[in-house]
Amino acid sequence: MLDDLSLRTGTFIQMDNTPIHSSTKQEGIEVMATSQAMEKYDWLRDYWWQAVAVDADKYTAHVELHQADGYFIRALPGSKTVYPVQACLYLAQSRLIQDVHNIIIAEEGSELHIITGCTTAHKKAAGLHLGVSEFYIKKGAKVTFTMIHSWTPETGVRPRTAAIIEQDGLFLSNYVIMKPVHSLQLYPVARCIGENATVRFNSILVAPPGSKMDIGSRVFLNAKGAKTEIVSRAITTGGDIIARGYIGGNAPDVKGHLECRGLIMKGAGTIHAVPELEGTLEGVELSHEAAVGRIAEEEVEYLMARGLTRDEATAAIVRGFLKVDIVGLPPMLNDEMQKAIEASEKEVM
Amino acid sequence: MAGDNLLEIRQLTVKVDGKEILHSIDLSIKTGETHVMFGPNGGGKTTLLMAIMGFPHYRVTRGSIIFGGRDITKLTLDERARLGIGISFQRPPVVRGVKTRDMVTACFREGQGEEAVSQLADKANLTDFLDRDINYGFSGGEIKRSELLQLLAQSPDLALLDEPESGVDLENIVLIGQLINELLEKIHPIRRRTRSGLIISHTGHILDYVNARTGYVMCDGRIICEGDPHEILETVKQKGYQECVTCLRRVNYPNTETGLKRPRTNRPPSERI
Numbered sequence: 001m002l003d004d005l006s007l008r009t010g011t012f013i014q015m016d017n018t019p020i021h022s023s024t025k026q027e028g029i030e031v032m033a034t035s036q037a038m039e040k041y042d043w044l045r046d047y048w049w050q051a052v053a054v055d056a057d058k059y060t061a062h063v064e065l066h067q068a069d070g071y072f073i074r075a076l077p078g079s080k081t082v083y084p085v086q087a088c089l090y091l092a093q094s095r096l097i098q099d100v101h102n103i104i105i106a107e108e109g110s111e112l113h114i115i116t117g118c119t120t121a122h123k124k125a126a127g128l129h130l131g132v133s134e135f136y137i138k139k140g141a142k143v144t145f146t147m148i149h150s151w152t153p154e155t156g157v158r159p160r161t162a163a164i165i166e167q168d169g170l171f172l173s174n175y176v177i178m179k180p181v182h183s184l185q186l187y188p189v190a191r192c193i194g195e196n197a198t199v200r201f202n203s204i205l206v207a208p209p210g211s212k213m214d215i216g217s218r219v220f221l222n223a224k225g226a227k228t229e230i231v232s233r234a235i236t237t238g239g240d241i242i243a244r245g246y247i248g249g250n251a252p253d254v255k256g257h258l259e260c261r262g263l264i265m266k267g268a269g270t271i272h273a274v275p276e277l278e279g280t281l282e283g284v285e286l287s288h289e290a291a292v293g294r295i296a297e298e299e300v301e302y303l304m305a306r307g308l309t310r311d312e313a314t315a316a317i318v319r320g321f322l323k324v325d326i327v328g329l330p331p332m333l334n335d336e337m338q339k340a341i342e343a344s345e346k347e348v349m
Numbered sequence: 350m351a352g353d354n355l356l357e358i359r360q361l362t363v364k365v366d367g368k369e370i371l372h373s374i375d376l377s378i379k380t381g382e383t384h385v386m387f388g389p390n391g392g393g394k395t396t397l398l399m400a401i402m403g404f405p406h407y408r409v410t411r412g413s414i415i416f417g418g419r420d421i422t423k424l425t426l427d428e429r430a431r432l433g434i435g436i437s438f439q440r441p442p443v444v445r446g447v448k449t450r451d452m453v454t455a456c457f458r459e460g461q462g463e464e465a466v467s468q469l470a471d472k473a474n475l476t477d478f479l480d481r482d483i484n485y486g487f488s489g490g491e492i493k494r495s496e497l498l499q500l501l502a503q504s505p506d507l508a509l510l511d512e513p514e515s516g517v518d519l520e521n522i523v524l525i526g527q528l529i530n531e532l533l534e535k536i537h538p539i540r541r542r543t544r545s546g547l548i549i550s551h552t553g554h555i556l557d558y559v560n561a562r563t564g565y566v567m568c569d570g571r572i573i574c575e576g577d578p579h580e581i582l583e584t585v586k587q588k589g590y591q592e593c594v595t596c597l598r599r600v601n602y603p604n605t606e607t608g609l610k611r612p613r614t615n616r617p618p619s620e621r622i
Contacts, residue, residue: 298442301404305438306456306499307430316455320446320482 007332009113010085012071015092017099019069028079029112030072034101037072044072047103051134051162051191059130059158068099068132075110075141084113084146084333091118091155094125102133106141106169113330115146118157126154126182135163135171139194142170146333148340151181153210159186167194167223172328174337175203178344180211180239187244189218192226192254202324203232206344207239209267216244216274221254221284228255231324234262235348236269246276249284258288263295263321265348311349318348353418355380355545356401356507360412363400370396371570373412378507378563381542383533385556385578386549388567389590394549395439397567398509401547402436403429416507431458435505437496439512439549443484449495450479456502466502473498473528489516490525497528508532510548514555526558535560553582566593 010024010031019033201217247256262271303313363371564578
């Protein structure tokens with residue numbers, strides 16, 4: 001993560017269920033605890049549980065019933081973050097349920113880059129992280145959200161994320177999980193409600209033995225000219241992955257592409273790819289490609305013929321598999337993503 | 350440097366998927382020489398290159414491969430590559446996510462920098478392809494140039510080139526010829542060359558751009574003719590490979606019915622530059 005404070009626009013840290021730090025260095029960018037924001041802004045209630053349904057499941061209900069805190073990040077109209085805002089959700093106490101409710105608002109014409117890391121202190125103790133995140137991306141605004149998860153084999157994780165994107169807005173979400181997790185289930189949803197809204201989801205998943213991951217991305221293209229691209233790369237070295245994807249084309253001239261590729265490296269892992277496309281009117285353009293398999297021996301031998309050992313060749317192919325071309329991410333966030341991907345590669349090899 | 354056998358293949362028998370494809374092949378290439386192998390499709394030419402390179406699917410059941418005086422028959426593919434054997438594939442696989450730049454950089458075993466990669470790419474007219482996935486969406490000519498670009502970075506002592514001109518347009522074939530000539534140090538007189546080559550060609554077009562000292566015809570897993578490449582090609586063009594099969598001067602082998610030693614049908618003239 002971004003250790004150099006000068007390279008952050010703002011910072012938010014929550015330990016267990018208590019926000020312990022929030023700050024911002026740029027005018028026009030607000031970073032604070034949601035409880036604090038609720039006191040400051042009456043209108044915030046209009047956003048509360050508007051993107052995610054409070055009764056979606058028992059986890060959303062749990063977050064509401066426990067009056068969860070979290071981060072409130074807002075870019076005022078026309079404000080653009082020079083550096084990313086960094087948020088850290090930290091599970092310190094063992095056998096705890098961490099409830100988090102985040103609200104992110106990018107007002108008209110603003111630009112907001114967020115990087116968030118979630119992790120635990122105890123490597124062996126059980127814990128459960130419940131995180132609700134609601135994104136509101138107004139007309140012409142741009143939000144990039146890079147989430148790097150590093151849990152433990154005893155942690156259960158249930159993020160519940162939804163974004164609403166207005167006209168000409170852009171939501172770019174990148175997700176990397178590189179460490180073992182007991183059980184992880186997330187299926188963020190983005191609704192394009194304004195013309196030419198754009199959504200991109202990139203997910204990079206590595207499931208070591210014992211990890212169960214049910215991960216996907218859903219996009220509803222509900223306004224003319226909306227576009228989306230969902231890319232997921234999943235590798236199992238013994239864990240079980242369900243890689244989901246759904247694109248609904250419900251307006252004229254919308255385009256969506258879903259790419260879901262999985263590699264089974266070793267052990268008894270499974271990958272279940274579930275790509276779904278649903279078009280409800282003429283003129284939608286939706287496509288997907290999904291592939292699950294092992295590394296092609298032909299490719300390994302091709303690299304070996306250039307003098308790479310089998311291990312070097314396999315590592316190069318894995319590195320290439322995990323490398324997702326991410327358009328629109330600032331260079332320093334791209335660097336962070338690459339670091340996370342390199343760490344994933346080490347887990348695999 | 351010319352004179353010593355860089356490659357010596359003795360009685361090589363190769364099976365693929367349990368079926369014998371090559372039968373008792375004898376072949377030697379001296380340092381600095383380029384040889385060319387003709388033959389109909391399915392005759393075993395590619396199998397020979399793959400067996401020399403050491404692809405595990407191509408199982409040597411008898412005979413030996415000596416490279417630089419060392420028996421490499423039991424060495425792995427990558428060990429042979431690091432010893433100085435390189436191959437240009439006829440149809441290389443696409444490796445998604447691995448950029449052409451990564452491949453060229455990997456071929457330079459001595460850690461040459463970005464500049465060396467750029468210079469070579471410029472030479473192969475592939476600068477715009479360095480950041481593309483290797484072979485992904487490449488045309489026939491681009492694939493061949495990319496293969497040669499990687500080989501130029503690898504600088505092998507023995508280059509095995511599988512159909513370097515197939516699927517290539519006229520404009521590309523000139524550049525491909527130039528790249529092969531550079532790879533095989535054709536700029537030097539033969540005695541000063543340190544690189545050798547074995548080129549497979551179905552059509553022989555490559556001989557218009559790259560000179561070779563010795564030619565062979567391979568049919569049904571046997572070398573049935575050895576001699577001047579242009580003469581062989583001329584015969585094949587006029588009468589087809591069937592003529593080679595029925596030719597009275599075809600090469601015989603100790604293990605064939607005649608039991609004769611293998612003669613050379615024609616002494617090749619000095620290699621032209």
